[in-house]
Amino acid sequence: MTWVIVLTVLVTAIVVVIGLNFSTSEKHIERRINHHYATGDEQYEREMAVMLGPGILPGNKVQAFNNGGEIFPAMLEAIRAARTSITFETYIYWSGEIGREFSDALSERATAGLPVHVTIDWVGSLKMDQALLQSMEDAGVEVQRYRPLHWYSLTRMNNRTHRKLLVVDGRVGFTGGVGIADQWEGKAEDPDHWRDMHFRIDGPAVAQVQAAFNDNWIKTTGVVLSGPTYFPPLEHAGDMDAHMIIASPAGGSESMHLMYLMSIAAAEESIDLAAAYFVPDELIVEALLAARERGVRIRVLLPGPHIDSATVRISSRSTWGALLRNGIEIHEYQPTMMHTKLLVVDRQMTSVGSTNFDIRSFRLNDEASLNIYDHAFAEAMTAVFEHDLKSAKRYTHEMWLNRPWREKMAERVSLPFKSQL
Secondary structure: OHHHHHHHHHHHHHHHHHHHHHOOOOOOOOOOOOOOOOOOOHHHHHHHHHHHOOOOEEEEEEEEEEHHHHHHHHHHHHHHOOOOOEEEEEOOEOOOHHHHHHHHHHHHHHHOOOOEEEEEEOOOOOOOOHHHHHHHHHHOOEEEEEOOOOHHHHHHOOOOEOOOEEEEOOOEEEEEOOOEOHHHOOOOOOOOOOEOEEEEEEOOOHHHHHHHHHHHHHHHHOOOOOOOOOOOOOOOOOOEEEEEEEEEOOEOOOHHHHHHHHHHHHOOOEEEEEOOOEEOOHHHHHHHHHHHHOOOEEEEEEEOOOOOOHHHHHHHHOOHHHHHHOOOEEEEEOOOOEOOOEEEEOOOEEEEEOOOEEHHHHHOOEEEEEEEEOHHHHHHHHHHHHHHHOOEEEEOHHHHHOOOHHHHHHHHHHHHHHHHO
C-alpha cells in the first residue's frame, strides 16, 4: 500500500504543478468594450494612456525595418556605436552566424568597459551554444537566463519573456518581432528566411523601453538599473506620439488584451492586422464582429503554408467561421513564415512589438508593444501591410466550410489547449 500512497502523492503533485502553469492572473476582462469614441478622439488616447500604464509621450521618431537584411545591420550598428550602456532582452537566441555576430558586438563593448546587460529567456535559448554564452560572460557581459528550470519555479515554467528589447546609451531603442537566429536573416526570399519587422525608436519613449527592460531585470537580479547611464535626458527626435506598454502575469497580464479590445472598439473605418499567431478568444471575436457590424473594413494577414506550429494553425482556423461569414477578410502569406506583429487602426494608431494575437501573449507571456499615434506612420505601415497582401492568398468562407474532416477533428482535439498555443 505504501507504493500506492507515494504514487498518488506524486501524481497529485504533477497535476498541481501543471495546473498552476496553466493558470493566469485573477484579473480577467469578461464583458465586451462598447464603441464610444474613435481612434482620432482625444478621449481614446487619454484612456489608452491611463488604462494601460505609461503615458503617451510626444516628440518621438520611429523607423521601420523589414526582414533581417535591414534589421540586424541597424541593431548591430547601434550596439557597436554604444558609448555608455547596452540593455538587451530577447526570447529566441540560438547559435548560428547572426548569434555569433551579436555575441561579438556585445562582448566588444563590454571589453571596452561599458555595462552590458542581457536577459535571454531560458526556454528560448535552449538551442544556444554554451560556448557562445560563456564568451559573452568572459568578456564582461552580464547575462541572465529568464526563469531557468529549478524545483522552486516549476509552477512558473509556462511564464516566458517573449519581449524583444534593445536600448543603447538610454537614447536609442529597438523592438519588434525578430529573434536572434539565422531564419530571420535575409529578405524573406524563401521558406528558410522569415518575414518580419523591427523598429527603431528615438525620443522620450526610449525611457519607457528602458523601463520595460528594467522590469524583468529586477525580477531576475533584484537590481535596479538607474541614473543617467540608463536614463539620460531625452530631447524630442520627431513629432510622433508613442508609449511602450508591457504585460506580465506577475502584474498587468491583461494589458495587451485590453489594448486590443479598446482599439478594436474605437475603430470606425479600418483594422489591418498582421499576426504570426492568431488564436482569438471569444471577447476578441465579439469585438471584431461588432466592429464589422459598424462598417469597419477588417483585413487579417496570417502565415500560410509555411508556419512553425501546425497546432496553432489548426486552433486558429477553428475560430474563422463567424469572422469570414460576416465579411472579415483573412489572407494567408505564401512565400515563407510570416512572423510580423502589426496592428493599424483607422490609419491613425499603430501597434508593433512582440505581442502575438493569441491568449498566450495576452495572459501568459511577458510582452512589450509600442503604440504610435501618428497618421503618417500609420499610412506608411498600411502601405507595408498592403505590399505583403500581394504575396498572400485570400481564404474564403466556402474554403472554411469545405476544409477536410481531419482538420475539423484536429480542431476539437486542440480546443482544451487553446490558451497554451
